[in-house]
Amino acid sequence: MGSPVMKLQADQLRVLRSGKEVLSGISFAVAGGEVYGLLGGNGAGKSTTLATFLGFLQPASGRVLVQGRDVGADLAAARSAIAYLPEAASLYEHLDARENLHYFLQLAGVASGAASIEAALDRVSLHADARGRRLRDYSKGMRQKVAIALAILRDTGILLLDEPTSGLDPTAIDEFHDLVRGLADAGKAILMVTHDVYGACQVADRIGLLRGGQLVDQFAAPAGGRIDTESVHRAFSARQAA
Ligand SMILES: Nc1ncnc2c1ncn2[C@@H]1O[C@H](COP(=O)(O)OP(=O)(O)O)[C@@H](O)[C@H]1O
C-alpha cells in the first residue's frame, strides 16, 4: 500500500497579490482525521492560502492539490470537496436558522430534509428555541453554529475555517473546538487559520507558523497529547519581534 492521498496539499506555493509576493513557497499537507492549524499574525497570508485552495487565486508557481488533484486542473471537483467558513459567515439576517440551512443547501445542490437539518443543529448544540428566530437576533457564536451546521450538512471531506473563533466568548470557543475536534475524529481534514495560539494548540494535531508568507516553524502534537502552548507562543512572539 502506498501512502494515503492527502486531502489538502500545498507544494512550494507562491502567490502574488497586486504584483506583491504574499506567499513565498509554502509546503504543507493535511490528511483526513487531522486538524492543521495555520497560525500567523495579520497579513501573514492565511486567508490567501485558503483562497488559493478554493481556486479564487492562482499560484504564480508551485501547486495546490485537493484530494491529490491540482485545483487549477479541476476547479469544480476541488470546490465540491470543500466546505469553507469565511471570516464573516454570509448568512441571511432576515431568515431563521432552518431557513438559512434549507436555502444554502438548495443552492449547493444538496438534498436534505427537515430531519437532517434538525440533527445538524443538534450536533452544533444550537438551542431549540433559537432555531425559529431570525439571525439578526443571534450572537456571533450562534451564527458560527449555523455556519458549521451548513458545513456538516454539505458533508464534504474537507473543511477550511478562516479565524472561526474570533469574536466568540471563551465558552463558545471551547464548544467550537470540541465540535471541530469531533469532525476531524470522524475523518474530515480540517485546515483552520487563526492568530490565536491557545486555540490552535487546543485543537490542532499540527501547527504551521506563517509569517510574511513563509512557513517559519512547524509543531506536532505528541501521541495522545496536545501541542505545547508555551513553545508555540514563544516561537510566535519571537518571530513577530524579529
Ligand atoms: N485583495 C487583495 N489585494 C491585494 N493584496 C491583498 C489582498 N488581500 C490581501 N492582500 C495582501 O496579502 C497579504 C496577505 O493577506 P492575507 O492572506 O489576508 O493575510 P491574513 O489572512 O494572514 O491576515 C497582505 O500583505 C495583504 O495586504
Ligand SMILES: [Mg+2]
Ligand atoms: Mg485573514
